[in-house]
Amino acid sequence: MIDTILEAFPKYFPEINSGLSAGIFIFARVLGFVRFAPVLNRKEIPGFVKVSFAMILTIILMMTVKTHAAPQGTSLVLGIILNLVGGMIIGFIANCIVLAIAAAGDMINMQMGLSSAMVLDPTAGSQVSILGNFFGILAVILFINIGGVYWLINALHRSFDVFPMYASAIPLDQIINKDYLVTITSNVLYVGLQIASPVLLATLGQDLILGIISKTAPQVNVFQLSFLFKPVLGAAILLWIMPIIFNVIDDYFLSFAKIF
Numbered sequence: 001m002i003d004t005i006l007e008a009f010p011k012y013f014p015e016i017n018s019g020l021s022a023g024i025f026i027f028a029r030v031l032g033f034v035r036f037a038p039v040l041n042r043k044e045i046p047g048f049v050k051v052s053f054a055m056i057l058t059i060i061l062m063m064t065v066k067t068h069a070a071p072q073g074t075s076l077v078l079g080i081i082l083n084l085v086g087g088m089i090i091g092f093i094a095n096c097i098v099l100a101i102a103a104a105g106d107m108i109n110m111q112m113g114l115s116s117a118m119v120l121d122p123t124a125g126s127q128v129s130i131l132g133n134f135f136g137i138l139a140v141i142l143f144i145n146i147g148g149v150y151w152l153i154n155a156l157h158r159s160f161d162v163f164p165m166y167a168s169a170i171p172l173d174q175i176i177n178k179d180y181l182v183t184i185t186s187n188v189l190y191v192g193l194q195i196a197s198p199v200l201l202a203t204l205g206q207d208l209i210l211g212i213i214s215k216t217a218p219q220v221n222v223f224q225l226s227f228l229f230k231p232v233l234g235a236a237i238l239l240w241i242m243p244i245i246f247n248v249i250d251d252y253f254l255s256f257a258k259i260f
Helices: 002-012 014-036 047-064 076-111 130-145 148-162 178-216 222-254
Strands: 118-121 126-129
Touching: 014 047, 014 076, 014 148, 047 148, 076 126, 076 130, 076 148, 076 178, 076 222, 126 130, 130 148, 130 222, 178 222
Parallel strands: none
Antiparallel strands: 118 126
16 A cells, blocks of 8 residues: 555655655755864754754755756665765865864964863864864854855855766766865965964074073073963964954955855
């Protein structure tokens, strides 16, 4: 009886059948995207909220993406896996943009002598540096402020033109531009150094001064003084250049307005 109903359902309700099949594949891609995309991937956001948001976004995408019934012979399991992986790839590429700012915080934290001051980041599930965590949260706030979430959703919507939901393989050569991927991954070091350079140069100058003092006045305990001066000098420099850092981060994000 049930088999008969399932076989007759697509014949009598073709639009509902095509909508259900398309919705499953779209939901899988959105779920993979939410797992890795910046802002949405943070662990402090409850899983129920993420799934609910993914379902709402799936309904919206079904209204804008051209959907049709699954072709004959389409594998449901393979399609779900491919769409899930495709969403993860897009989310990971977008997340690399935000990771560069957190890397700057790690560089500053190490140079200020705060490497021993580590905190547990529940979003990462591991020990992170204080300034690395601060810059990571700052990057997320600025990313939201300049409309980064809109870029993410727009990139996800455009992915259905490059990688159709019923495709039997992921077109990696079209989704992943090698030059673009090299650029955003190398920016983790380049932009990190660019943001951290004022503090790095200031602390380097302080090390040179303390080195000269240790040669001219050996009785001064320079090693102990460095533990006192480095955090104070680094914090003062950060407070002074913080408005400039905001502009640098905004310009960096705006250069990737077209994430995908």
